[in-house]
Amino acid sequence: MTIRTMISPARYVQGPGAIHRLGEHVAQIGSKPLVVADDVVWGFVGHDVEASLSAAGLPVDRRGFGGVPSAKEVDRLVGEITSSGADVVVAVGGGSTIDAVKAAGHLAGVRWANAPTVASTDAPCSALSVIYTEDGEFEAYRFFPRNPDLVLVDSQIVANAPAEFLIAGVGDALATWLEARATSRSGSPTMAGGLPTVTGTALAQLSWDVLWENALPAIDAVRDKQVTPAVEKVIEANTLLSGLGFESGGLAAAHAIHNGLTSVAATHGLAHGQKVNLGSVAQLVLEGAAPSDLREFIEFTTAAGLPTTLTEVGIRPDDADTIRAVATAATAEGETIHSMPFEVTPNDVAAALTSIDRHATRIRNNAHLPTPKPYTTQH
Numbered sequence: 175m176t177i178r179t180m181i182s183p184a185r186y187v188q189g190p191g192a193i194h195r196l197g198e199h200v201a202q203i204g205s206k207p208l209v210v211a212d213d214v215v216w217g218f219v220g221h222d223v224e225a226s227l228s229a230a231g232l233p234v235d236r237r238g239f240g241g242v243p244s245a246k247e248v249d250r251l252v253g254e255i256t257s258s259g260a261d262v263v264v265a266v267g268g269g270s271t272i273d274a275v276k277a278a279g280h281l282a283g284v285r286w287a288n289a290p291t292v293a294s295t296d297a298p299c300s301a302l303s304v305i306y307t308e309d310g311e312f313e314a315y316r317f318f319p320r321n322p323d324l325v326l327v328d329s330q331i332v333a334n335a336p337a338e339f340l341i342a343g344v345g346d347a348l349a350t351w352l353e354a355r356a357t358s359r360s361g362s363p364t365m366a367g368g369l370p371t372v373t374g375t376a377l378a379q380l381s382w383d384v385l386w387e388n389a390l391p392a393i394d395a396v397r398d399k400q401v402t403p404a405v406e407k408v409i410e411a412n413t414l415l416s417g418l419g420f421e422s423g424g425l426a427a428a429h430a431i432h433n434g435l436t437s438v439a440a441t442h443g444l445a446h447g448q449k450v451n452l453g454s455v456a457q458l459v460l461e462g463a464a465p466s467d468l469r470e471f472i473e474f475t476t477a478a479g480l481p482t483t484l485t486e487v488g489i490r491p492d493d494a495d496t497i498r499a500v501a502t503a504a505t506a507e508g509e510t511i512h513s514m515p516f517e518v519t520p521n522d523v524a525a526a527l528t529s530i531d532r533h534a535t536r537i538r539n540n541a542h543l544p545t546p547k548p549y550t551t552q553h
């Protein structure tokens with residue numbers, strides 16, 4: 175294949191108070207929106223969304239979201255969209271709501287827009303959804319012929335959310351460069367259905383650079399619900415740069431290992447970006463990364479509050495059967511791990527994962543960073 179492809183949403187809007195302009199932007203897309211938001215999200219943004227749509231002369235029709243972007247939930251939302259007669263569906267919430275709404279909007283044949291209330295994943299900008307089983311296990315990627323017509327992020331709403339969401343988004347977005355770099359080296363196709371453009375690969379690298387400079391001050395700022403220039407840059411890196419970078423730059427081992435981790439029930443309470451970060455550490459090990467690169471990545475992401483060990487995602491490093499199951503799922507046919515510039519077997523993944531805990535613990539102890547604590551769903 176020699177065709178290169180770059181895709182993106184039609185419009186990206188970000189800033190404090192952006193939610194007040196949702197109506198004017200949605201009015202350019204359709205005249206009968208259906209808003210999908212869960213009750214918690216609607217409790218804190220519903221008033222502003224209603225006011226903004228009404229001010230733009232649009233009707234307000236909101237439906238709930240079941241919590242997991244499963245095939246069943248997508249089909250339920252298709253029914254809601256169809257029966258409402260909506261011509262545009264607007265997801266308000268996190269990555270799960272957005273993934274379900276994109277898939278439902280596609281099947282219902284309407285346009286779609288996303289208003290993420292957290293910057294925890296790079297789901298909002300892409301033309302694909304990740305579908306999970308109702309238990310939260312990775313099931314499939316679904317690809318659509320177009321990206322969202324609008325992605326609108328209110329930075330103050332993102333800063334008001336618990337910092338853990340932004341931290342998870344940093345984990346998801348740091349993986350973007352590691353995976354795009356691997357994809358560009360192997361000459362594999364990206365999620366956009368062609369070879370990477372230099373643009374897609376460069377955006378993935380820019381996401382990494384922005385996060386390396388701004389993630390720690392931004393995480394500190396959102397703990398006090400403040401929007402600083404660093405917070406704005408990290409929201410953009412997590413949402414726009416990482417979204418364009420992963421889709422048009424390519425996924426590789428880190429996300430495949432994330433998908434493998436979702437086959438273990440103990441990990442289901444963790445955010446996508448937390449599991450992706452362990453996938454990034456494992457990818458660096460698989461690549462035979464320079465010791466200093468691996469050390470810096472473990473130190474930086476530990477300081478950011480991300481897991482860098484199996485222990486922290488609820489898997490004991492001596493649990494060979496579970497690690498084997500993760501490795502098998504991560505290397506399934508069609509997984510993005512096969513975009514790595516070398517062959518990766520289940521044995522390779524199991525060895526990389528098993529080696530991480532002892533090494534990451536040593537690095538963290540030497541850097542006076544916290545020793546890994548076991549993750550349990552009781553946390």
Ligand SMILES: [Zn+2]
Nearest residue numbers: 295296346450
């Ligand atoms: Zn991701």
